[in-house]
Every structure is written in C-alpha cells, then in structure tokens.
Amino acid sequence: MSDRYRLRVIAVTARQWTGLNDTELTMFAETRFMTVPAEERDDDPYETAALLESYHDSWLGLRPGDWVVRDEQGAFSRVRGEAFPKTFEPVADEEQQP
Numbered sequence: 001m002s003d004r005y006r007l008r009v010i011a012v013t014a015r016q017w018t019g020l021n022d023t024e025l026t027m028f029a030e031t032r033f034m035t036v037p038a039e040e041r042d043d044d045p046y047e048t049a050a051l052l053e054s055y056h057d058s059w060l061g062l063r064p065g066d067w068v069v070r071d072e073q074g075a076f077s078r079v080r081g082e083a084f085p086k087t088f089e090p091v092a093d094e095e096q097q098p
Contacts, residue, residue, distance in 0.1 A: 033050070
C-alpha cells in the first residue's frame with residue numbers, strides 16, 4: 001500500500017492515525033505528534049492524539065481515521081479521514097521518490 005498521495009500537483013507523505021499506531025506516527029512526525037490521555041480530552045472525547053500543525057503552529061486533535069500529512073517543504077497538517085480521499089490520490093510506485 002502506498003503512503004504517497006497527491007494534492008493537485010504537490011506530492012505529500014501521509015500516515016493515517018488508527019488509534020493504535022502511536023509509535024509509527026511518533027517516528028513520522030517526531031515531537032509534533034502525541035497521544036492524549038482520556039482524562040485530558042476535554043474538547044472532543046474522540047480526539048485520542050494531537051498534531052502540532054506547521055502553518056499556524058498550533059495543536060490540532062486527531063481522531064482515529066484522520067491523516068497526518070507532510071508536504072515537500074516538511075510542513076505538517078491534519079486532514080480529516082473523510083476528506084482525505086476527496087483531496088488526495090495515490091501516487092503510482094514509479095512516481096514515488098526514493
């Protein structure tokens with residue numbers, strides 16, 4: 001399965017938050033990703049993790065199914081699960097960067 005997707009002409013790398021893959025997301029986004037303990041989910045009990053989004057330098061909640069996206073400049077953003085397939089398309093294996 002590809003982890004590269006295209007937004008118009010911009011290729012991004014993305015990982016989906018499943019609610020169980022915190023190690024994978026920590027390796028991908030490093031200190032920009034963290035899980036949120038149940039007792040600290042005041043705003044939305046379904047947001048089980050958070051991402052330090054690059055464009056506004058603010059923490060955004062992640063629900064299982066949301067995507068963490070890194071663009072070619074290394075900026076991170078969140079894309080809700082239902083919006084991701086409407087916005088991005090898979091990149092063919094031969095188009096992927098090494």
